[in-house]
Amino acid sequence: MTNNYEYMNESSIDISLKCVICSDPYVNPCSTPCDHTFCRSCIIKWIEENDRCPACRKKPITIQSLRATDRIVFDIVDRLLVRCRACRQSNIQRGNYDEHYNKYCSNTFVSCSAADLKCSWQGPRDKLQDHLTVCHYEMMRPLLGNLVNTVNTLNEKVQQYENQSKEHENRINSLESENARLKDEVNLLKGFCTKQNPNVDHNPRLEEILSRCHSYSTVMLNDLRLDNFDIPYIIRKVLIVKQCSVLNLSNNLIEVTGFELLANALRSNVTLKRLSLKGNRAQLKGVEYLATALITNSTLEVLELETNSIPDTAAYSLADMLRRNHTLKDLFLGYNDIESRGMEIMANALDHKSTLEILSLAGNKLNDKCIDALHRMININQKLQRLYLHENGLSLEGKTRLLHIVNAKKGFTLNI
Structure with a gap:
C-alpha cells in the first residue's frame, strides 16, 4: 500500500529513520550484524547482488544474519503522519493506513458485496451504497443464497459418489486379480495333488x-x-x-x-x-x-x-x-x-x-x-x-x- 500515500512533512523526518538504499522512511525495518538498519525488502534485494553492508561496506552480510530492529523504531515510523492519495484525507498514522485504505477510503475500488453471487460490479467505495440499492443479486440474496448452498451441497455429494465409485472400481479390480491368482493356485494344487496320487503315474x-x-x-x-x-x-x-x-x-x-x-x-x-x-x-x-x-x-x-x-x-x-x-x-x-x-x-x-x-x-x-x-x-x-x-x-x-x-x-x- 506504500504507493497510495504520501508523507505530510517528509522534510522534517529525521534522517536516522530513513533507509539509505531507498531514501524513504523505513518499512518493516531490520538490522544487519553491524547494527545498520534498512527496509527489509531493500536490504534483501541488495544482498542478492552484493555481500557487503551498503552503509559501512566492511562486514559481509547474508539474509540469514538479518535481525528484527528494536520495537521502538517500528513504533516511531508507524506514527509518522501520511495523506491518502486516493481520497486526500490527511493526518493518518502510517501504521493505520492499511486499515484506512481497506475499510474507509471513499475512493478505493471495491467489489459488490454480492460478488459471491456473481455480481460483477466494481467501483469507488462511496458509490457502493448507490449500487446496492439497485443490485438485483443483492435483492435476490435469500433465494440465490439457498440455491448456491444447494448446488454446493449437491456438488459435494457428487464428489463423494465419484470417490466411492472409484474405490468400488479399485476394489473390484483387486478382487478380480485376487480371484485370478487363486484360480491359478487351485489349478496348480489340483495338478500337484494329481501328481501325488499313488493311483496316477x-x-x-x-x-x-x-x-x-x-x-x-x-x-x-x-x-x-x-x-x-x-x-x-x-x-x-x-x-x-x-x-x-x-x-x-x-x-x-x-x-x-x-x-x-x-x-x-x-x-x-x-x-x-x-x-x-x-x-x-x-x-x-x-x-x-x-x-x-x-x-x-x-x-x-x-x-x-x-x-x-x-x-x-x-x-x-x-x-x-x-x-x-x-x-x-x-x-x-x-x-x-x-x-x-x-x-x-x-x-x-x-x-x-x-x-x-x-x-x-x-x-x-x-x-x-x-x-x-x-x-x-x-x-x-x-x-x-x-x-x-x-x-x-x-x-x-x-x-x-x-x-x-x-x-x-x-x-x-x-x-x-
Missing part, C-alpha cells in the same frame, strides 16, 4: 530321466513339453533331493505359475548355478517373480530367458535385481520384446558394482536411442566383457559409433 519320461541323474549334476529337461504341473515334481526331485548345479528347462510349456514356483524355490536354493528357461512363456509376471527371487539368491550365476515373450516393462524388475544381486554373471534376454527404453533402464543399473560379465539382448527391438546409455554402461562397468546386440534395429551409424566406443576397452567383445 508321473510323466514316465520325466521320471526315467531323473532316475538316471546323479546328485549335484547337470539335469537336461529341455524339449519335453513340460508344463506348470510338472514343476513341483521337478523342484522336489531336482533341486531338493538331487541338488543339481545346472537345470535346463528350455523349449517347454512353462507359464507364469511355473515361473512363480521356480522363483520361490530359488529363494532358498544354494546349489543351482545355471538355469535355462529359454523358449517358455515367462511374460512380464514370470520375469518379475524370478527377478524378485534373485535379489536374495546368492548362488545362481547364469540365467537364460531367450524367447519368453518378455515385454519392455520387465526392465524395471530386471534393473532392480541387477542393482542388488551380487552373484549373477551371465544374463541372456535375446529374442523378446525389449525396446530402447528398457535397455536404458537396465544399463543404468549396471554400474561399477555389477557382477554381470555377459549380457545378451540379441533379437529384441533396440534402436539408436539407447546408444548413449550403452556408452555409459560400457565405460562405467568394469566386469562386463561381452555384449550381444545383433538382430536389433540399430542403424549403420549407430553400430559404427558403438564399435568406436568398445575399441577403447581392452578385452571387450561386442556382437552387432
Whole structure:
C-alpha cells in the first residue's frame, strides 16, 4: 500500500529513520550484524547482488544474519503522519493506513458485496451504497443464497459418489486379480495333488530321466513339453533331493505359475548355478517373480530367458535385481520384446558394482536411442566383457559409433 500515500512533512523526518538504499522512511525495518538498519525488502534485494553492508561496506552480510530492529523504531515510523492519495484525507498514522485504505477510503475500488453471487460490479467505495440499492443479486440474496448452498451441497455429494465409485472400481479390480491368482493356485494344487496320487503315474519320461541323474549334476529337461504341473515334481526331485548345479528347462510349456514356483524355490536354493528357461512363456509376471527371487539368491550365476515373450516393462524388475544381486554373471534376454527404453533402464543399473560379465539382448527391438546409455554402461562397468546386440534395429551409424566406443576397452567383445 506504500504507493497510495504520501508523507505530510517528509522534510522534517529525521534522517536516522530513513533507509539509505531507498531514501524513504523505513518499512518493516531490520538490522544487519553491524547494527545498520534498512527496509527489509531493500536490504534483501541488495544482498542478492552484493555481500557487503551498503552503509559501512566492511562486514559481509547474508539474509540469514538479518535481525528484527528494536520495537521502538517500528513504533516511531508507524506514527509518522501520511495523506491518502486516493481520497486526500490527511493526518493518518502510517501504521493505520492499511486499515484506512481497506475499510474507509471513499475512493478505493471495491467489489459488490454480492460478488459471491456473481455480481460483477466494481467501483469507488462511496458509490457502493448507490449500487446496492439497485443490485438485483443483492435483492435476490435469500433465494440465490439457498440455491448456491444447494448446488454446493449437491456438488459435494457428487464428489463423494465419484470417490466411492472409484474405490468400488479399485476394489473390484483387486478382487478380480485376487480371484485370478487363486484360480491359478487351485489349478496348480489340483495338478500337484494329481501328481501325488499313488493311483496316477508321473510323466514316465520325466521320471526315467531323473532316475538316471546323479546328485549335484547337470539335469537336461529341455524339449519335453513340460508344463506348470510338472514343476513341483521337478523342484522336489531336482533341486531338493538331487541338488543339481545346472537345470535346463528350455523349449517347454512353462507359464507364469511355473515361473512363480521356480522363483520361490530359488529363494532358498544354494546349489543351482545355471538355469535355462529359454523358449517358455515367462511374460512380464514370470520375469518379475524370478527377478524378485534373485535379489536374495546368492548362488545362481547364469540365467537364460531367450524367447519368453518378455515385454519392455520387465526392465524395471530386471534393473532392480541387477542393482542388488551380487552373484549373477551371465544374463541372456535375446529374442523378446525389449525396446530402447528398457535397455536404458537396465544399463543404468549396471554400474561399477555389477557382477554381470555377459549380457545378451540379441533379437529384441533396440534402436539408436539407447546408444548413449550403452556408452555409459560400457565405460562405467568394469566386469562386463561381452555384449550381444545383433538382430536389433540399430542403424549403420549407430553400430559404427558403438564399435568406436568398445575399441577403447581392452578385452571387450561386442556382437552387432
